Amino acid sequence: MTSKARGTAYGAWLLLAISAISLILAAVATFNEGNGIAHTPGTYLVLTSTALLLVGSLLLALWHGLPRWLGGLLTFLLLLDLLGTGLAAYLLQTEWLLGAVGVGLVAWLIHVIADPATGTRNQHKTQRQGAAS
């Protein structure tokens, strides 16, 4: 029962949900004519960055066999993505997207602080602990 032993990665799942919402909001900003920013490079940028955020958070939430270093790198890149998307959203004056990114940062913090550790080293450790018990 490894997965149960690892616990639920609430932060990662929340981040995944926020990423999906952010992608939808970015798509609306990109293609909704008359909003003052539609079809601009700025909106295509946030569309791309939120898509990457979705992919990254998917990996984080679903791929439990990540090497530790890769998990750390992914987590760090997601932070950069969140910050960059947040800045872009601020400069685009897309309040909803900015708010979503803000929640995403909270989710990222939850993941880092409270989620069960991920990465193959920790997974092995958990398995050993499980066997000992």
Add this chain to the structure above:
Amino acid sequence: MTRQDVITLFSSLLLAGAIGYAQAQEAPSTDEEGGQPQGITETQDDESEQDASDDEAQADQDADDSEESSVTPTGPGGRVETGPAGDAPDGGEPSPPRTGPDAWMESPDSWATFNGDLRAQKYTPADQITPENVGELEPAWEYHTGDVADGSDEIPMSVWSATPLFVNDTLYLGTPFYRIIALDPGSGEEKWTFAPEAPLEALTQPNMKGRGVAYWEADEPRAGEACEKRVYVGTMDAKLYGVDADTGEPCADFGDGGMVDVNQWNTVNDKWPLSLFQPPTVYNDTLFLGWAGKDWEDAVAPPGTVFALDARTGERKWTFHALPEEVVERTGTANVWASMSLDPESGLLYIPISSPSPNYYGGERTEELPLATSVTALDTETGEVVWSRQLVHHDIWDYDTVAPPTLVDIEKDGETVPALVQPSKQGFLFVLNRETGEPVYPIEEREVPASDAEGEQAAPTQPFVDVPEPVIPDEWPGISKLADIVGLGECSRKAEGLRYEGRFTPPSVEGTLAYPPTTGGSQWGGGAVDPESGVFVINSNSVVQIYRLIPRDEYEQREQSGETGGYYAQGDTAYGFQLETFLNWAGMPCWKPPYGTLAAYDLTTGERLWNEPFGQVQKHGFYMPESWGSVTIGAPVITRSGLIFIGASMDSRVRAIDLESGEVLWKHLVDAPAVSMPAVYTYQGKQYVTFAVGGNSILLPKVSDQVIAFALPD
């Protein structure tokens, strides 16, 4: 790097992008109309403004056209031709002169002229919308003309700066494709349209431009006759059309079946017509026409003329010439491409006259040309100069006088002074007695730097105004640290190699830092005034450009090698010219923000009441901080209730601003920068604020055909 630095970087990129885009357009500069090479804004209108007629040639033509015409010297270097010179159109006797204001124009509910009224006050007594309720303002209706081009196909990009007119219970629009559209002012429903046969080609300007239409109606209309009320629109190929205001049908008695070919009076330069973008100024039964051309390239261009036409027949009453006859083989323009103002009580017409050609080198026109770059008062009946004040001597900066002077009576020192306020690209506000041309606030002739260019003779002094405080600082803003860092010191290195000795530093071979440059300062929109309080409001630009003279041999070599961007030949003179906006390699402005402000002045004291960054820079969709402001094209309107309505900014927003404090009280997103001034009118008891949203490539590569009216909810 701090967050503010990051924002600054983005902002700079935005503005830079806009500037770069404008440069890439090769449009001329900044004046909107003109079209000169511009770097940012405004559009050039510089170009435009070419004046038209050559005195000599015109006199010849007049002689051919009519034995009754005569040429009379008038004022400081001007000349007037009187009599029915030119091809007298068919159609009845000229109307007898009338005096006093037209009743239809004076209605407090109307917006009957380009500037709201002839005095160019841009003021309405409407007070239904107040600072307290303006936040409730919402779109009442929206209309799309269909006349828009982004330049991606055969039709050049459109630049639409037309103020809608509300008169005759109808809203009239003129489009950049020269169509006239009549709308129901309460619903936006189309009543009729008129489309002239005009080529949609860039004959004198890089863009398709339009500032709308003019309206006239007979003082004593003939019952049952058509065309007792008319709407006029001009074209880039110099055709002026007059149509019935109720039906849109051409007026048979106006010119040749409803059209007057103004280019028939362009006898000097057959390359470019006398483009008619600015609708005529209408006073009683006379149309006063200026024109736009192309003055940034050649030395010899059509010389500045203003025509007075009979509103009913199109027959020419008189022609005013801004340039002496003896110079027109070496220079031209000094034309009137912006709107004019007129005192309906005195019958004086006030015309903002542009710089002579070529714009940036004056070695072939070293004699005094006292009417060039001036504000000049003409007698509407005769066209003779009543007074004139030159605002730039020997203009080699393209400091066209581009805005109509605002006429207002000022209470000063216990007396009522009949005044006018003349904004300028130099950033000065010249406040003059409109009856005499004498300064209300001091104008001081100060020594300015000499030119080191071969053959050039820069004027030793130029007029300066300290009160009211200029709309931009005396000194250029200085290097932006962020732009310098990003450019690895490029901005500083560039600045070190440039000549800068304050305002009026002449163009030079090594390169001159020009502040303000051809973009101004103030641009063609001019300001607005509350005649009751004497508060004057005006938007401005803070842009730095580099003026560089290029010896003729080197210029031709560059030309042969295919270098074209930002280069202007300056005709057969000793130098060509390069205009460049002061940017780093990344396209960031090398100077500090703000890039545009909106300011209010108390004309009774000359004191500046407030000066706030206005609008937001937008590029690639990103908005920069409000403290950076925006380069602006357009003009404000003031209401009696203490509101300012204005579009003008890069961020495609229209705003309502508190006249007292400068605080933004309401803003609304529109389809593109609203570079026209709004029309504020009252129809069936309801106050409307209507914007024509056209866009301008100088601000943003975003165009539109949107007309949108705002009102309070029922």
